Each structure stands twice: as C-alpha cells, then as structure tokens.
Amino acid sequence: MSTLTESNVPVPASAPIVKPTAQIRSWKIPITFGGFSVLSLILFVLFGRGQRGELSTFRLSEARDLIQLPEVALPTFATGVFVAIVLVLLAAASAWLVYRHRKIPIVLTILFALLFLVGFLAWAASGSTIPVPGLLIGTVTLSAPLIFGALGGVMSERAGVVNVAIEAQLLAGAFSSAVVASATGNPYLGLLAAMVAGALVSMVLAAFALKYLVDQVIVGVVLNVLVIGLTSFLYSQVLAPSANLNSPDVFPRLNIPLLSEIPIIGPVLFRQTIIVYVMYVAVAVVYFGLFRTKWGLRVRAVGEHPQAADTVGINVNRTRFVAVTLGGVISGFGGAYFTLGAVGAFNKEMTNGMGFIALAAVIFGQWHPIKATLAALLFGFATNLQNVLGIIGSPVPSEFMLMLPYVVTIFAVAGFVGRSRAPAADGKPYIK
Amino acid sequence: MSDLTAPAAPAPAAPASGPAQTDGSERWNQTLRDITGGSAMISILAVVFALVVGAILIAFTNERVQETSGYFFSRPADLLQAVGDAVAGAYSALFQGAIYNFRANGFLTAIRPLTETLTFATPLIAAGLGVGLAFRVGMFNIGGRGQMLIAAGAAGYVAFAIELPAGIHLIVAVLAGLLGGAIWGGIVGLLKARTGAHEVIVTIMLNFVALYLIQFLLRTPGALQAPGSNNPKTPPMLSTAVFPDLFGPRYNLHAGFLTVIAATIFVWWLLSRSNLGFQFRAVGQNPSAARVAGINVKNVYMYAMAISGALVGLAGINQVLGTVTTGFGAGIDAGIGFDAITVALLGRSKPWGIFAAGILFGAFKAGGFAMQAAEGVPIDIVVVVQALIVLFIAAPPLVRAMFRLPTPGTTKKPKIRPVKVRKTNEVVAK
Numbered sequence: 001m002s003t004l005t006e007s008n009v010p011v012p013a014s015a016p017i018v019k020p021t022a023q024i025r026s027w028k029i030p031i032t033f034g035g036f037s038v039l040s041l042i043l044f045v046l047f048g049r050g051q052r053g054e055l056s057t058f059r060l061s062e063a064r065d066l067i068q069l070p071e072v073a074l075p076t077f078a079t080g081v082f083v084a085i086v087l088v089l090l091a092a093a094s095a096w097l098v099y100r101h102r103k104i105p106i107v108l109t110i111l112f113a114l115l116f117l118v119g120f121l122a123w124a125a126s127g128s129t130i131p132v133p134g135l136l137i138g139t140v141t142l143s144a145p146l147i148f149g150a151l152g153g154v155m156s157e158r159a160g161v162v163n164v165a166i167e168a169q170l171l172a173g174a175f176s177s178a179v180v181a182s183a184t185g186n187p188y189l190g191l192l193a194a195m196v197a198g199a200l201v202s203m204v205l206a207a208f209a210l211k212y213l214v215d216q217v218i219v220g221v222v223l224n225v226l227v228i229g230l231t232s233f234l235y236s237q238v239l240a241p242s243a244n245l246n247s248p249d250v251f252p253r254l255n256i257p258l259l260s261e262i263p264i265i266g267p268v269l270f271r272q273t274i275i276v277y278v279m280y281v282a283v284a285v286v287y288f289g290l291f292r293t294k295w296g297l298r299v300r301a302v303g304e305h306p307q308a309a310d311t312v313g314i315n316v317n318r319t320r321f322v323a324v325t326l327g328g329v330i331s332g333f334g335g336a337y338f339t340l341g342a343v344g345a346f347n348k349e350m351t352n353g354m355g356f357i358a359l360a361a362v363i364f365g366q367w368h369p370i371k372a373t374l375a376a377l378l379f380g381f382a383t384n385l386q387n388v389l390g391i392i393g394s395p396v397p398s399e400f401m402l403m404l405p406y407v408v409t410i411f412a413v414a415g416f417v418g419r420s421r422a423p424a425a426d427g428k429p430y431i432k
Numbered sequence: 433m434s435d436l437t438a439p440a441a442p443a444p445a446a447p448a449s450g451p452a453q454t455d456g457s458e459r460w461n462q463t464l465r466d467i468t469g470g471s472a473m474i475s476i477l478a479v480v481f482a483l484v485v486g487a488i489l490i491a492f493t494n495e496r497v498q499e500t501s502g503y504f505f506s507r508p509a510d511l512l513q514a515v516g517d518a519v520a521g522a523y524s525a526l527f528q529g530a531i532y533n534f535r536a537n538g539f540l541t542a543i544r545p546l547t548e549t550l551t552f553a554t555p556l557i558a559a560g561l562g563v564g565l566a567f568r569v570g571m572f573n574i575g576g577r578g579q580m581l582i583a584a585g586a587a588g589y590v591a592f593a594i595e596l597p598a599g600i601h602l603i604v605a606v607l608a609g610l611l612g613g614a615i616w617g618g619i620v621g622l623l624k625a626r627t628g629a630h631e632v633i634v635t636i637m638l639n640f641v642a643l644y645l646i647q648f649l650l651r652t653p654g655a656l657q658a659p660g661s662n663n664p665k666t667p668p669m670l671s672t673a674v675f676p677d678l679f680g681p682r683y684n685l686h687a688g689f690l691t692v693i694a695a696t697i698f699v700w701w702l703l704s705r706s707n708l709g710f711q712f713r714a715v716g717q718n719p720s721a722a723r724v725a726g727i728n729v730k731n732v733y734m735y736a737m738a739i740s741g742a743l744v745g746l747a748g749i750n751q752v753l754g755t756v757t758t759g760f761g762a763g764i765d766a767g768i769g770f771d772a773i774t775v776a777l778l779g780r781s782k783p784w785g786i787f788a789a790g791i792l793f794g795a796f797k798a799g800g801f802a803m804q805a806a807e808g809v810p811i812d813i814v815v816v817v818q819a820l821i822v823l824f825i826a827a828p829p830l831v832r833a834m835f836r837l838p839t840p841g842t843t844k845k846p847k848i849r850p851v852k853v854r855k856t857n858e859v860v861a862k
Contacts, residue, residue, distance in 0.1 A: 028627065212827040217572060221773050222823045229815030230489075236810035237493035348812075353636075356574070360633045399648035406637040413634065414627040 053127020173335020198332015529802020617741015
C-alpha cells in the first residue's frame with residue numbers, strides 16, 4: 001500500500017515509542033486452505049483413479065519454437081496424492097502459525113495456489129496433453145481488456161471517484177475504434193479514437209460527479225446503460241446496413257526478435273499484438289505515475305483526504321478531473337482490443353460484462369495497479385483454462401469450469417482481501 | 433463505494449412560513465418558484481429532454497433525413513418534413529404501443545397496450561424494489577441476474593415437476609422462488625457481514641455462478657431440462673402453478689401484477705413502519721452511528737440482502753409463472769436485473785417511486801417493441817432515453833441550469849447555483 005495509508009504517526013522524540021501489540025487472530029486463511037485441501041483430497045485422491053489415462057502430459061514448447069523443451073509427463077494419481085498431502089500439510093502449517101499469532105508469509109499462499117493448480121491440471125489432463133504455452137498466451141490476450149479496464153478504474157478511484165462505468169468506457173472504445181479504423185483504413189487512428197471515446201465517457205462521469213455532485217455509483221451505472229443503448233442503437237441503424245463502416249483491419253501478432261525465442265516466456269509475452277505491448281507499458285506507467293511522481297502523490301492525496309490536499313494548495317476537483325479522464329483514456333484503449341485486437345468487427349454489447357470483471361479486479365487488487373493487473377490475469381487465466389480444457393475434454397462439466405474463476409474470486413475476497421479498503425474519500429464529492 | 437447512500441432527495445422546497453410573505457404577489461412568486469424548482473418539474477423536464485435527445489438520434493439516423501439533407505439548401509422544407517415524419521412516426525408508435533392504440537376498433541382492443549405496459553412493468557417493479565431496498569441499507573445489489581435465475585429455477589422446478597392441487601401449487605412455487613432468491617442474496621449479506629467481502633464483487637461473481645449453474649441444470653435430464661428434449665429448456669409450467677390472467681385470455685396481464693403491488697406495500701411498510709426497516713435506514717445513513725446505537729449491523733446486512741434477493745427473485749418468479757409459461761432457458765432474466773438498477777434510481781429507492789418508475793419503464797419497453805415493429809427504429813433508443821432520464825433526474829442542478837429554473841430555497845432573484853445545492857438546507861434553516 002502507499003505510504004499515505006500507513007498510520008505511522010510521528011511521535012515526539014522524548015516520548016517512548018510503543019508499538020501497537022494488539023493482534024487479531026484471523027482464521028480466514030487456514031479455513032480457506034482447509035477447504036481447498038479437502039477439495040483436493042476428494043478430487044485428486046478419491047476420484048483420482050479410474051480416469052481416462054495414467055499419465056498427464058504438459059507440453060512446454062510450441063512446434064515453431066527455436067528451443068524445444070521436452071514434454072513433461074506426470075503420473076496422474078501419484079501427483080494427485082502428493083499434491084493433496086502437501087496441501088493438507090500447508091493448511092496445517094498455516095493453522096499452526098495463526099495459533100501462534102504469527103503472520104502467514106505470502107510465499108506460503110503463493111505456493112499453496114501453485115500446487116493446487118498443478119494438482120488440478122494434472123487431474124484434469126489425465127490421459128491427454130496440456131499445451132502450457134497456449135494456455136498462457138491466451139491468458140495474456142484475454143486479460144488485456146481487463147487489465148486496461150482495471151488500470152482505468154484504479155486511476156479514477158485513487159483520485160476518489162468511483163468508476164462503475166468501466167464497461168461503458170470499454171464499449172465506447174470498442175465502438176469508436178471499429179468505426180474510425182474502418183472509415184479511415186488506419187487502425188492506429190482507431191486506437192486514438194478509442195482513447196478519445198473513453199475519455200469522453202469519463203469526462204461525463206467526472207462532470208456529473210464533481211460539478212453536479214451526483215452519486216458516483218449512479219452516474220456510473222447510468223453511463224453503462226447509456227453507452228450500451230447508444231452503441232446498440234447506432235450499430236442497428238448505421239453499422240449493420242453498411243458493412244464498410246464495421247470492417248477494421250485486425251492488428252497482427254508481432255514477434256519481438258530474440259525475446260520471443262525465450263522458452264515459455266517468449267511466446268507468452270512477446271508474440272502478441274501491439275495492444276498487449278502497450279498494456280505492458282501502461283501497467284508500468286500507471287504504477288510509476290501514481291506512486292513515484294509528484295502528480296501521483298497529489299492524486300492519491302485528493303483520494304484519501306481532499307481537505308488536507310486542498311489546504312496545501314492542491315486543486316482537488318481539477319486533479320480528480322484529470323485523473324478520471326486519464327483513466328478513461330486507458331480503459332477506452334482497452335476497448336479497442338475487442339474490435340482491433342480480437343474480433344475485427346463491432347457487435348452489440350460485445351464487452352459482455354468485462355467491465356464489471358475489471359471492476360472486480362480493481363477491488364480484488366486492493367486499488368493497486370500491479371495487484372489489480374494480477375487479479376485481471378487470474379480472471380483471464382481461468383477463462384482460458386476453461387477454453388483449453390474444453391478442447392482436450394475435461395472430466396468436470398464445462399459449466400463448472402466456467403464457474404470456477406468466479407467461485408475462487410468469492411473465496412479470495414472473503415478469505416484474503418476481506419479487509420481491503422478503498423481510498424478514504426472514494427465516492428465522496430469534495431465541497432469546500 | 434462501501435458507504436454509498438441512497439440517492440439523496442433534492443433539497444426540499446423552502447418553508448412557506450416567514451414574515452416576508454405578506455405581499456400577495458410575492459407569495460404567488462414563491463409558490464411558482466416551488467413548483468418550477470421542485471422535483472416534480474425536474475422529473476417532467478428530464479423526461480422531455482431525454483425524449484428530445486432521442487428524437488435527435490432518431491432523426492439523424494433516419495435514411496430519408498439523410499437523403500434530404502443532401503439537397504438541404506435547394507429545398508430545406510423536405511428535410512424538415514422528413515425529420516418531422518421520422519420523429520412523429522416513432523413517438524406516436526411508442527405511445528400507441530404503450531398506452532392506447534387509436535387505430536384499433538373498440539375500447540377493449542385499444543386499451544390492450546396499457547395492459548402490456550403493466551405486464552412488462554411487473555418484473556421491473558419487483559426487481560427495482562429489491563435493488564432499492566439494498567440501496568437504502570447502503571448496499572449496491574448488482575446481483576439481480578443471479579437472484580432472478582435462481583428464483584426462476586426454483587419456482588420453475590416446483591411448477592413443472594411437482595404435482596399439487598391448484599392454488600396450493602402456485603403458492604408453493606412462489607415460496608420456492610422467493611426462498612431461492614433470498615438464499616442467493618443472503619449469501620452476499622452473509623459474506624459481507626462475516627468476512628467483509630465487498631458486495632459489488634460478490635454479487636457480480638454470483639451472477640456468473642448462477643448463470644452457469646442454471647445452464648448446467650438446463651442441459652441435465654432430471655433437473656431442469658424437458659424430458660426427451662436436447663434443448664437447454666424446461667418443460668412448460670403445469671397449469672395449476674401459473675398466475676391466472678387478470679382480464680381473461682385476451683390480455684397478457686396476469687396475477688403476478690397483484691403480487692408486485694403487495695410487494696410494494698410490504699416494502700413501504702417494512703421501511704417506514706417496522707422496527708427492522710428503521711434499522712435498515714439507520715445502517716444506510718451511517719453504519720458506525722447505527723452500531724453505536726446498538727443496532728447489529730451485521731445482521732442488518734444479512735436480512736437486507738436476503739429480503740432484497742427475495743424481491744428480485746419475485747421478478748424471476750413472475751417471468752416463469754406469468755410471462756413465459758411455456759418453459760424457459762438461461763436468458764429468462766432478460767436483463768431485468770440490470771434494468772432494475774435504473775428503475776430503483778429513478779424511483780429514488782422509495783417503494784412507490786419505484787412502482788411508478790417501473791410502470792414508466794414498462795411503458796417504454798412495450799412501446800419500444802411496437803415502435804421497432806412499426807417504424808423500424810431499433811428498441812435500443814428506448815434504453816438511451818431511459819438512461820438519460822435517470823441521469824437528468826439524478827442531477828437536479830444540471831436540469832435547473834439548462835432550463836434556467838430557480839433553485840428552491842432562494843427567495844431572492846433566481847440565481848443559478850449548480851454547486852452547493854445540498855447546503856441549501858442549512859441556508860434555509862438559519
């Protein structure tokens with residue numbers, strides 16, 4: 001978290017420094033671990049045998065890779081039993097740590113999640129092969145709009161303006177990028193149009209929230225409806241009859257020389273479209289801008305304590321307006337992914353609730369650009385995992401696979417980030 | 433976000449007391465100012481302005497208008513004629529599809545659109561009440577879709593799979609649906625109360641969980657799928673569990689509308705006459721103060737979300753037992769869970785306000801379909817108009833600024849003061 005949010009109250013030098021010692025034992029993590037351990041025992045051990053095969057194969061390289069890695073074949077049942085036992089031990093260890101009032105290291109959580117994932121993949125892929133690079137490439141691609149949307153949301157909410165209108169910004173970006181790219185024949189102009197459209201939507205949000213003091217959640221919800229209605233109406237009336245306004249060129253995948261030949265990482269990160277490359281830059285820029293620049297400090301200040309910021313001479317509403325607009329630029333750019341990065345044409349309501357998932361990523365990621373990006377990647381991974389398992393044939397019904405990311409998110413929100421807090425002045429207009 | 437409150441009512445009109453009002457003309461001015469500055473005027477102006485924007489959109493995208501604008505300078509009247517035709521045609525179709533069809537023979541046929549409006553309004557009001565109730569407790573229930581689906585699944589299963597005597601069957605099916613919605617909403621309240629999980633995330637996630645759960649059940653024989661069919665669709669509801677038609681088979685309006693009226697009265701009673709409702713409103717205003725006052729805030733969250741879920745579930749029940757009784761698929765919610773948010777906002781989270789807002793949106797929906805069929809104007813224009821109405825109503829200062837209306841509470845020369853409107857209370861009370 002930022003330095004602003006920590007409560008390091010400076011004490012006079014003479015006073016003895018007393019660190020707060022009150023500790024609250026939270027059993028959330030052990031309980032969550034326990035739940036997943038039981039699940040793994042049931043899935044991997046009880047139902048581990050009698051699957052379609054004995055071996056689960058992981059393919060680590062694609063055929064066109066320069067450096068070929070060998071395929072890894074794991075015995076399904078043995079892997080499942082091993083993973084289940086280790087997971088139970090980890091859950092027990094976390095319970096012991098909590099019992100002894102110790103902090104559970106984040107490494108433990110990451111280890112737990114990775115092991116569960118390996119066990120699950122091994123179980124689900126029994127008798128067939130999982131293309132690991134394909135799984136991860138799709139993850140990055142599918143996460144792109146979520147990450148852009150989440151970054152836009154983080155920008156806006158850090159400045160103290162709740163942004164429920166991410167969906168609207170994505171959709172506006174998708175629509176205008178398709179129209180402009182088709183009309184001009186230049187997809188880069190389409191990207192520009194997407195940014196302008198996103199900025200316009202968020203300017204409406206900012207104007208209503210900051211000038212007319214309307215409840216920000218209301219404006220956000222209404223903007224979503226408005227943009228859905230507007231783009232659907234224009235699609236039916238203008239785009240559908242004349243196809244030449246809705247056939248933009250799709251950006252090709254660009255291989256970055258050398259980097260794209262690194263095993264696994266290369267194909268995943270460096271054989272993507274320009275939109276994804278801009279995404280890497282955007283994550284870094286938003287993080288740097290918010291946490292390492294004077295401007296970012298001001299943005300966070302007006303989001304946490306606008307009175308204090310005003311006292312030291314920061315123009316609260318102007319700072320908020322700029323931050324919200326920039327957030328809209330980022331989200332709108334992400335909208336171009338739908339038309340110029342993936343489908344190649346605009347469709348009614350084509351963002352399909354992605355903006356709300358991005359909002360969930362913002363909250364799940366504790367209003368931090370990097371954490372929100374990771375949360376968005378998790379959603380992208382889960383969606384793509386379902387796609388991949390659908391192809392190789394998964395032992396569980398596909399609906400439950402599709403459900404999994406959302407269930408995991410509920411668990412995670414209930415278990416791990418339940419205490420996450422929004423910027424203090426989020427959603428509150430500042431009236432002098 | 434966590435402490436969003438129900439949309440604040442606009443600043444009340446200035447009290448009619450005070451020594452200044454001895455002069456008759458001044459009192460008249462004051463009254464006029466109250467009417468033009470009050471919220472009723474704002475609502476009407478918002479509707480008018482939204483319809484104007486809609487008209488502009490309709491005109492701009494009309495083919496005939498585009499044609500005539502090509503030779504505007506030689507024959508400008510053609511363009512105006514085309515604009516008039518397009519807009520008048522669309523809006524008269526909208527009106528005739530929503531309220532009264534002048535072209536029909538006989539009153540009984542002509543009034544049919546009005547009953548259609550009420551039919552469309554039924555689930556909107558129910559779901560709007562649910563979302564509005566959550567707003568009053570300071571929570572944002574975007575989970576209407578999931579709650580509707582689960583309620584529809586539960587009510588639908590009882591309605592087609594279990595045979596019971598007429599009357600009892602309908603009641604059991606409705607109760608099953610209410611329970612389903614209450615459970616799906618209650619999970620959210622439980623998680624928020626016990627773990628602090630943000631209700632916006634949990635409701636969004638539960639929407640997807642419910643959707644996939646229902647999709648799975650719809651293709652599983654023995655669950656919701658119709659026997660002997662491969663389609664993801666349920667069998668038709670048994671006649672004993674279907675809401676009876678209110679005015680005979682000529683009209684689609686069914687007894688579900690009565691349940692919605694009952695629900696509106698219930699919510700009004702709950703919020704303004706009951707102990708629990710007082711706690712709801714207290715928590716919605718200020719959870720910390722409510723906690724200090726001895727209210728169990730965690731329980732309030734749970735009860736509020738369960739009741740909210742049940743009310744939204746009533747919308748799903750109305751869909752499967754009233755509107756679409758021939759079996760349903762996973763699209764039975766028809767986006768009502770999201771429309772309900774705008775209905776609740778337009779109704780300012782007050783029961784009878786939501787009732788009126790639901791009927792208005794029902795009229796737009798019924799008329800929108802008629803407009804699409806008659807004039808070829810996509811029904812999406814209705815969505816735009818609805819969103820604009822809510823946007824303008826939510827921002828009284830903006831409407832006042834646009835139409836140069838006086839700010840209520842200012843007794844001097846009308847002055848546009850878009851900001852600080854919430855402070856007028858204090859100004860008045862000085």
